[in-house]
Amino acid sequence: MYQQIADALREQIATGAVGVGDRLPTEAELSEKYGAGRGTVRQALQTLVNEGLVVPARPRGYFVRERRPMVFRPQEEFRARPYSEEMDAFVTEHSADGREPHQSIDVTIVEPPADIAKRLNLEPGQLAAVRRRIRSLDGEPFNLNDTYFPLSIVQDSEIIRPADIVRGANQVLSEMGYRQVRAIDELYVRMPTPEESKRLQLGAGTPVAQHVRTGYAENGCPVRVAVSILPGDRHVITYEQERDPEDADNA
Template sequence: MASILRQAIYSGVYKPGDVLPTEAELQDKYGISRNTARNALIMLLNEGLITRTPRIGSVVRERRALLIHPQRELEPQPEGEIREAFATAVRTEGREFSQDIMIETVGADDEIAGRLELGDGEFAIVRRRLRYVDGQPYNINDSYYPRKIVQLSEIAEPGDIRRGANRVLQELGHRQVRVVDDIMGRMPTQREAELLQLDAGTCVLVFVRVGYDASDTPVRVAVSVFPADKHLIRYELDLD
């Protein structure tokens, strides 16, 4: 039963916003038990294909994925040009971008401290961003920097950096010359699920980028949490 409904969703028989038949209707139409119908809907819910709305029923979710090109973040940009990879991706699709920004000085956890190669007693400055598309929370981006490098710069100040934090790092003498990207899938934490208003069963992609300067010192660790149903991450590599 779940396979039949899944195919109907992917083929467009049921479009985003459509309400699926109830358990009783599925039972009558397909001659199945009520329990089989219920389990099929639960399976689609756990796969993130539908939501359960009180007094409405099982609603097909919007599956419009935002196309992101992570490599474009580090492409050269003319002086004065504003380039923020995610914001650019949103606006390219004619959608509205906004974000909430919070700055903190933190004693980084073991993973971040290790990636930034922080010594005992050293701190990081983190720019926490909750990013929105068309007014809806879309992803989380936390960027960590060694405090000793950025504490007197715009990176440590509240508000958006119109020319980009990467440009500020360059002005501080720490232009990133290489990056290492890690991507993994997992279920969201409770905090992530609440911030991103995730439906039950939605998994996330965690994208971690570590940027290194010319001396091979890590100067930035960016951790992005992307709901898997809302993002398509694409890399384009020249092989010549």
């Protein structure tokens, strides 16, 4: 029964019958309409909360959430700006403009997890510096970005200071002789860990995308692993591809 109630409310939201900011019927009204107990109705409403469609504002009720996803563009590090007109139009449509951005930064020296150490070609016991960031819009956590660097490379640089680097950590690496010329991207879709749920204030049932980028210097040495955690209800992941005009058309 709770699934039927959730399906009906979800359909009303999808069709615009209930608009952004509108209050859903109260628990009592839904109980009467569907002949269901209050516990069943709460389960249906919680399902929509977990999907990111509504937000609870007790004691006033449940309201349809405004969905304004942040655009995440994995290509942007190595591409000149502006992008193509089409990409610029897309970014403008999904822009975070008008919302107040904020990020917190913490830097620690760690023995990295085994998967990170493997990507950085670190031996057991070798240390890494990790810059942990939580990025927020209008006070809501939007994503996590934990970036690992071999400590032997960055230990005397501003990368290990817990402050924003205006010109970017990539530029700092370049200035130290570790310019990144290529990267390997990995994308995973999964449920969050308890720590990620806590840092991102996620409701139960919200999946995340995990983007892992390993950056390599000209000599083939891995110099950085960036791990971004993107809640599924707050992001659109966008790639732009352009075919080399000299390539044969194999489509």
